[in-house]
Amino acid sequence: MSIPEITQKLLAAKQGKGLSFADLEKILKRDEVWIAAVIYRQASASEEEAKLLIEALGLDASYIQELTAYPVKGLGPVVPTDPLIYRFYEIMQVYGFPLKDVIQEKFGDGIMSAIDFTLDVEKEEDPKGDRVKIIMSGKFLPYKKW
Structure with missing residues (x-):
């Protein structure tokens, strides 16, 4: 499974800030699993949620549009190897x-x-x-x- 480029950037920013998904849960007031799904582009955020997330990660507003777009869900047709x-x-x-x-x-x-x-x-x-x-x-x- 290839990881979307935006996901790689969001995860790098999360790691750079030393944040856990539990930390982001406190900031966004949403469950940590749902937040991870947004980052992995398996769920979409509202504009307000996207703004809170990118602010917490120290990223610019250019990410909001993609985080609020409807995602294509699923791992794909192959058996997962992870x-x-x-x-x-x-x-x-x-x-x-x-x-x-x-x-x-x-x-x-x-x-x-x-x-x-x-x-x-x-x-x-x-x-x-x-x-x-x-x-x-x-x-x-x-x-x-x-």
Whole structure:
């Protein structure tokens, strides 16, 4: 997956300022995962959010237009090669059908929205090694009959 040029510049500015996504969350009053999605051009910011972000990163206003534009979403048609991203692909390969069945048993025939959706990442301390806790919450959308 190639990283867009704007993403590379935004990440370099973030690193140069010594900011974390959690720091940006406090400044923008938006979730750190959503802010990362904006930087990676998987989400679009409002003009106000884009201004706050570029000011925090010490960049000029020329970035606002691209950060507020509608993004083209997704990783593309290839299997991801980054090991961390690939694990999510692998998780869906192994647990996709089981998750689908469990969700449909509880809710009926439908899907979990990726539009009306939140995603949180938490660190769970564990004596055997810290754990990554991913919390996905999406509105259930039943399939319509007509």
